[in-house]
Amino acid sequence: xxxxxxxxxxxxxxxxxxxxxxxxxxxxxxxxxxxxxxxxxxxxxxxxxxxxxxxxxxxxxxxxxxxxxxxxxxxxxxxxxxxxxxxxxxxxxxxxxxxxxxxxxxxxxxxxxxxxxxxxxxxxxxxxxxxxxxxxxxxxxxxxxxxxxxxxxxxxxxxxxxxxxxxxxx
Amino acid sequence: xxxxxxxxxxxxxxxxxxxxxxxxxxxxxxxxxxxxxxxxxxxxxxxxxxxxxxxxxxxxxxxxxxxxxxxxxxxxxxxxxxxxxxxxxxxxxxxxxxxxxxxxxxxxxxxxxxxxxxxxxxxxxxxxxxxxxxxxxxxxxxxxxxxxxxxxxxxxxxxxxxxxxxxxxxxxxxxxxxxxxxxxxxxxxxxxxxxxxxxxxxxxxxxxxxxxxxxxxxxxxxxxxxxxxxxxxxxxxxxxxxxxxxxxxxxxxxxxxxxxxxxxxxxxxxxxxxxxxxxxxxxxxxxxxxxxxxxxxxxxxxxxxxxxxxxxxxxxxxxxxxxxxxxxxxxxxxxxxxxxxxxxxxx
Numbered sequence: 193x194x195x196x197x198x199x200x201x202x203x204x205x206x207x208x209x210x211x212x213x214x215x216x217x218x219x220x221x222x223x224x225x226x227x228x229x230x231x232x233x234x235x236x237x238x239x240x241x242x243x244x245x246x247x248x249x250x251x252x253x254x255x256x257x258x259x260x261x262x263x264x265x266x267x268x269x270x271x272x273x274x275x276x277x278x279x280x281x282x283x284x285x286x287x288x289x290x291x292x293x294x295x296x297x298x299x300x301x302x303x304x305x306x307x308x309x310x311x312x313x314x315x316x317x318x319x320x321x322x323x324x325x326x327x328x329x330x331x332x333x334x335x336x337x338x339x340x341x342x343x344x345x346x347x348x349x350x351x352x353x354x355x356x357x358x359x360x361x362x
Numbered sequence: 363x364x365x366x367x368x369x370x371x372x373x374x375x376x377x378x379x380x381x382x383x384x385x386x387x388x389x390x391x392x393x394x395x396x397x398x399x400x401x402x403x404x405x406x407x408x409x410x411x412x413x414x415x416x417x418x419x420x421x422x423x424x425x426x427x428x429x430x431x432x433x434x435x436x437x438x439x440x441x442x443x444x445x446x447x448x449x450x451x452x453x454x455x456x457x458x459x460x461x462x463x464x465x466x467x468x469x470x471x472x473x474x475x476x477x478x479x480x481x482x483x484x485x486x487x488x489x490x491x492x493x494x495x496x497x498x499x500x501x502x503x504x505x506x507x508x509x510x511x512x513x514x515x516x517x518x519x520x521x522x523x524x525x526x527x528x529x530x531x532x533x534x535x536x537x538x539x540x541x542x543x544x545x546x547x548x549x550x551x552x553x554x555x556x557x558x559x560x561x562x563x564x565x566x567x568x569x570x571x572x573x574x575x576x577x578x579x580x581x582x583x584x585x586x587x588x589x590x591x592x593x594x595x596x597x598x599x600x601x602x603x604x605x606x607x608x609x610x611x612x613x614x615x616x617x618x619x620x621x622x623x624x625x626x627x628x629x630x631x632x633x634x635x636x637x638x639x640x641x642x643x644x645x646x647x648x649x650x651x652x653x654x655x656x657x658x659x660x661x662x663x664x665x666x667x668x669x670x671x672x673x674x675x676x677x678x679x680x681x682x683x684x685x686x687x688x689x690x691x692x693x694x695x696x697x698x699x700x701x702x703x704x705x706x707x708x709x
Binding site for chain 2: 232243246250277281285286288325327353358
């Protein structure tokens with residue numbers, strides 16, 4: 193049975209109502225002012241078509257639940273000019289995307305983001321780049337992800353770009 | 363258990379067997395000059411690179427998800443990649459080549475070869491007779507002599523890399539490589555020359571960083587034991603078409619020791635006495651015995667050797683070299699010319 197223990201840290205000058213107020217203000221800024229959005233393509237792990245031996249997805253075998261748009265703070269890393277291994281073939285690879293999202297946003301939308309899910313982020317009106325989640329930020333116990341140590345309030349998700357042969361969205 | 367295929371296992375039976383032993387060697391020799399001159403075709407770095415590219419395309423053809431995994435159809439160098447990707451037909455929107463694909467990297471350094479067939483050379487790269495080709499200039503038949511230097515062995519090292527996202531594609535290439543090099547070497551015909559290729563092993567450079575894009579990179583290393591033939595070094599020159607033979611002789615008369623003359627005297631020695639003569643002398647240069655044979659109109663005769671009386675009516679006369687034999691006769695009663703006949707025996 194899950195127990196509910198009140199958090200009394202910082203109790204003299206900070207409490208649940210303050211926490212909710214701060215989160216509300218932050219969401220107002222992030223959603224109302226910034227309005228950065230991503231689309232989550234959550235993998236349907238029951239319908240996905242995979243290889244029996246390796247569990248790798250076969251061509252066009254990725255099945256996902258209905259896409260959900262959500263607001264988050266987005267940071268796209270600079271592209272990296274590097275060689276593929278030691279093949280002397282240089283690639284100008286796009287950088288990872290770092291998504292910082294309020295836990296309350298995810299809760300309100302009824303979604304969660306896991307390893308392997310895909311995220312679409314529109315670079316422009318007619319081009320969306322897809323990323324696969326390589327770090328779903330499921331552990332939010334660190335102080336950085338708490339509000340002044342009071343309670344966790346957001347998670348940081350890191351996703352790496354994928355090519356069209358792996359995922360092409362809808 | 364595998365299900366038998368619907369088509370026959372062997373769809374056609376060859377009408378003639380492939381050649382073996384000497385006929386096969388002759389066939390390979392003919393490959394060198396096929397579709398060209400009598401001379402072997404040039405074999406330089408670019409030819410060998412192109413040949414290896416064709417080898418990879420042919421032997422390592424991989425189908426994944428119903429599509430051929432493309433092979434980057436140039437040898438990757440440090441210069442051309444940036445320009446090449448502008449026209450690459452399976453690049454993504456970022457103009458990055460999209461896995462899966464195969465690529466070939468050649469090590470820039472080409473070292474002196476280890477092919478034992480050509481590595482032990484006679485110094486100074488002398489030219490060797492290769493072929494004599496008959497010619498006809500409209501008047502007379504002739505021939506051209508083709509000479510080529512011994513090929514220079516060179517080892518070309520390549521890496522064939524597969525970049526892909528699926529283990530199945532890695533497996534397929536691995537299977538192709540192991541099957542092709544089951545006996546360690548494979549061969550590629552480049553410009554008619556049989557060039558051995560050996561597998562040096564492989565390395566895995568897969569990108570397994572947790573927060574990076576993940577893909578497999580496996581590199582297979584190969585050594586092409588090639589050799590270099592430069593047609594600019596070939597020599598063609600006319601052979602001898604007409605010969606003029608001159609003999610030089612010494613005009614001085616050679617001094618030869620005169621041969622000793624063999625006696626050619628007749629077997630019969632005849633003393634004849636014409637005109638009523640009663641004496642006759644003969645000189646002998648050899649030693650012999652004279653034996654009386656016959657006499658005609660001679661009553662008796664007296665023999666003198668070197669004026670010394672020897673005897674009357676002797677039947678055997680011993681003659682030494684240089685003797686003078688004189689025989690005086692008494693003529694008979696008949697009117698015929700007197701004659702004494704002796705047979706001689708050389709001693």
